[in-house]
């Protein structure tokens with residue numbers, strides 16, 4: 174917050190207007206710590222770049238410059254209105270405008286359309302403060318029109334309802350119901366971003382109820398997957414958990430939601446979490462081979478009552494690297510040359526140690542190995 178205020182002061186000292194806007198104002202008024210700070214100004218992007226030493230052109234075409242100051246990044250956007258969203262990804266063009274009012278008008282919901290000056294004075298042209306008090310998500314202006322401009326806003330309403338634990342205003346919701354089909358034209362990456370946020374925030378069940386009952390879900394790729402009882406879903410903060418929850422509950426595979434693009438990391442995490450959840454029994458080996466993150470999701474999916482952290486900590490070793498012996502030791506003890514046999518024996522030793530049937534100690538392992546090796550030779 175201090176850094177954002179410093180950015181605003183610098184712009185004002187240079188003769189421009191500047192305000193904190195969007196989510197940061199909303200969160201500040203709710204007494205929450207904002208994730209990031211957005212500043213809006215009437216200074217053109219080139220002017221913003223002149224005024225600060227370190228800037229990045231993150232969204233220069235849309236008037237956004239990232240200002241790096243005191244180890245923080247503050248997005249500074251020139252007052253603008255949005256052009257058409259013909260590809261439903263981003264506006265085709267933006268038009269810089271001189272007044273804050275016009276900039277606030279283009280924003281999606283009243284609670285997201287407030288500005289705050291450096292002295293913490295709030296500019297609230299659409300009743301955002303009142304809606305915060307009533308805990309309502311309400312579109313700025315005519316909701317039908319606003320959703321026609323950018324249909325993603327319908328899904329954003331659903332997302333914010335769960336993020337903030339707010340209701341969607343009845344007019345705004347009726348408009349979503351009427352126009353839910355428009356979501357079909359929105360790029361799937363934008364949709365996935367919002368769904369990911371829904372799965373990671375606190376009140377997923379509330380968002381999911383809106384998603385299904387507004388008619389949005391049936392217009393989304395793999396829409397029927399969302400129609401589940403979400404009341405017991407409790408996010409661990411990892412968005413992959415939501416996708417896993419649907420797949421697990423409906424006995425589906427990742428390929429069944431192929432319309433959404435997942436990164437390799439996401440795919441791996443989901444596949445592993447599902448694999449662990451579907452295991453009949455969990456033992457020391459399970460805690461050894463799966464990561465804490467995979468197990469946190471799997472534990473929730475399969476309703477297991479275990480302390481993953483503790484179970485992991487109690488393991489004799491955490492990874493192969495901690496083994497007290499190497500392949501060289503085994504070659505030395507057996508007098509045998511390098512070959513595939515080594516890998517197999519190391520794996521056996523690893524397993525004996527993980528199951529605590531053998532101590533991870535060179536002498537003990539030597540004794541066990543010599544005995545077993547000769548028994549099999």
Ligand code: ATP
Pocket residue numbers: 194195196197208211279280281282285286323325326
């Ligand atoms: P969060 O805390 O989840 O980041 P946020 O309000 O900052 O919430 P962002 O998606 O980061 O949400 O957007 C920043 C601001 O930009 C919003 O508060 C809103 O004013 C505006 N905005 C973002 N996306 C849209 C959109 N599709 N249509 C209209 N306004 C939008």
Ligand code: MG
Pocket residue numbers: 196208209
């Ligand atoms: Mg934000």
